[in-house]
Amino acid sequence: MTLVRPDVSAPLPVTAAWREGDHPGQRKFLTLPDPFPLQSGGALLGAKLAYETWGTLDPDGGNAILVEHALTGDSHVIGEAGEGHPTPGWWSELIGPGRVVDPARWFIVCTNALGGCQGSTGPSSLDPQGKPWGSRFPALTVRDMTRAEVHLADALGVRRWAAVIGGSLGSMRTLEWAVDQPDRVESALVLAGTAVASAEQIAWCYTQLSAIYSDPHWYDGDYYDKPVGPHLGLSLARRIAHTTYRSPGELEARFGHARQPGEERFAVESYLDHHARKLVRRFDAGSYVALTKAMTSFDVGRDRGGAEAALRRVTARVAVAGVDSDRIYPLEQQEFIAEHIPASGPLHVVHSDYGHDGLLIEAEQVGRIVADLLDP
Numbered sequence: 162m163t164l165v166r167p168d169v170s171a172p173l174p175v176t177a178a179w180r181e182g183d184h185p186g187q188r189k190f191l192t193l194p195d196p197f198p199l200q201s202g203g204a205l206l207g208a209k210l211a212y213e214t215w216g217t218l219d220p221d222g223g224n225a226i227l228v229e230h231a232l233t234g235d236s237h238v239i240g241e242a243g244e245g246h247p248t249p250g251w252w253s254e255l256i257g258p259g260r261v262v263d264p265a266r267w268f269i270v271c272t273n274a275l276g277g278c279q280g281s282t283g284p285s286s287l288d289p290q291g292k293p294w295g296s297r298f299p300a301l302t303v304r305d306m307t308r309a310e311v312h313l314a315d316a317l318g319v320r321r322w323a324a325v326i327g328g329s330l331g332s333m334r335t336l337e338w339a340v341d342q343p344d345r346v347e348s349a350l351v352l353a354g355t356a357v358a359s360a361e362q363i364a365w366c367y368t369q370l371s372a373i374y375s376d377p378h379w380y381d382g383d384y385y386d387k388p389v390g391p392h393l394g395l396s397l398a399r400r401i402a403h404t405t406y407r408s409p410g411e412l413e414a415r416f417g418h419a420r421q422p423g424e425e426r427f428a429v430e431s432y433l434d435h436h437a438r439k440l441v442r443r444f445d446a447g448s449y450v451a452l453t454k455a456m457t458s459f460d461v462g463r464d465r466g467g468a469e470a471a472l473r474r475v476t477a478r479v480a481v482a483g484v485d486s487d488r489i490y491p492l493e494q495q496e497f498i499a500e501h502i503p504a505s506g507p508l509h510v511v512h513s514d515y516g517h518d519g520l521l522i523e524a525e526q527v528g529r530i531v532a533d534l535l536d537p
């Protein structure tokens with residue numbers, strides 16, 4: 162079989178669109194304690210966290226909401242394209258002026274996860290000697306990401322979040338906040354997530370990681386001084402991931418067995434190529450690896466006597482939600498979370514044809530859940 166090399170394999174500079182300094186929006190930066198200790202026992206030196214804020218913090222600090230993005234998101238959760246950022250805010254149907262989470266009422270904070278490539282320190286960032294971290298970037302966990310955000314909350318004067326909300330990787334960070342810092346989270350939306358990464362999730366992630374590792378331009382993660390990055394591997398990873406983010410029924414209904422007009426490719430192949438190309442132009446393979454490994458290592462119960470015991474520590478009012486057609490984060494995982502968090506109601510089921518990506522697409526249904534959470 163001939164592997165059709167899609168046009169993403171055309172040499173893109175290693176510094177594709179994701180480099181820090183590009184598309185900054187209204188980004189601000191918090192310098193983390195130096196060294197910043199990690200759960201692995203390692204540490205990051207000279208690390209920083211990128212974030213954006215909207216609205217005004219009340220004098221009593223009680224109106225702050227933290228929004229946690231999924232794997233390839235960033236701090237730009239609100240806004241139209243063109244406001245210093247090439248794409249619209251990734252949750253702008255839910256969050257923004259006139260939306261359920263309105264900056265006229267709430268002080269909204271969104272970070273770029275530690276390890277990411279949109280301003281926060283990640284593998285592509287320079288170490289204190291001015292060299293990209295690359296393969297020396299230490300293993301990162303979801304707990305490390307939220308511990309960095311604890312410093313941000315302190316710096317912003319937020320003693321207790323009125324709500325922490327997030328989906329997918331963002332739901333893991335949300336859950337970690339609620340378990341690790343129970344006194345600092347009043348309410349939370351845990352959407353399309355899990356308490357412990359399953360073997361199935363690890364397997365799909367490993368397949369994606371293998372695609373990146375097998376790209377000759379990967380150089381074990383030390384490609385930042387090369388003319389070309391591991392874009393082919395990253396694009397394969399995105400094709401695999403994106404398929405898992407959608408449902409079989411939706412793909413069948415949209416594309417069926419049709420060919421892309423005027424081409425030999427199937428339409429669904431063209432669709433995956435399109436999403437692969439878009440990701441390669443906005444995301445760094447090193448960060449993709451670091452964040453994916455943080456997701457596969459996620460176990461909220463590690464060092465806490467297991468997941469059930471960890472979830473029992475949560476004192477926040479929690480809305481747990483999942484998407485009924487999600488094949489990669491199935492509803493059973495959210496049922497488990499809802500069952501073991503003391504102040505969680507029954508699981509909220511978002512009805513969607515779109516699979517896991519329903520967390521982003523079904524903003525109206527998610528909005529109703531968030532509205533009830535904020536005004537019980």
Ligand SMILES: CC(=O)SCCNC(=O)CCNC(=O)[C@H](O)C(C)(C)COP(=O)(O)OP(=O)(O)OC[C@H]1O[C@@H](n2cnc3c(N)ncnc32)[C@H](O)[C@@H]1OP(=O)(O)O
Nearest residue numbers: 230231232233234235251421428429431432435518521522
């Ligand atoms: C919290 C966070 O997750 S942040 C990160 C969120 N952002 C992303 O994940 C970016 C990737 N985007 C997506 O995954 C999706 O666009 C979502 C989830 C945001 C929205 O899903 P949908 O509205 O269903 O978009 P859909 O999956 O249909 O993709 C639409 C794109 O596919 C393209 N497309 C559709 N069919 C085809 C085809 N046969 N061939 C080529 N391209 C196609 C469309 O032209 C459109 O392109 P554009 O986005 O460049 O305008």
Ligand SMILES: N[C@@H](CCO)C(=O)O
Nearest residue numbers: 231232233234329406
């Ligand atoms: N499609 C989203 C959701 C993944 O969980 C992303 O790329 O981040």
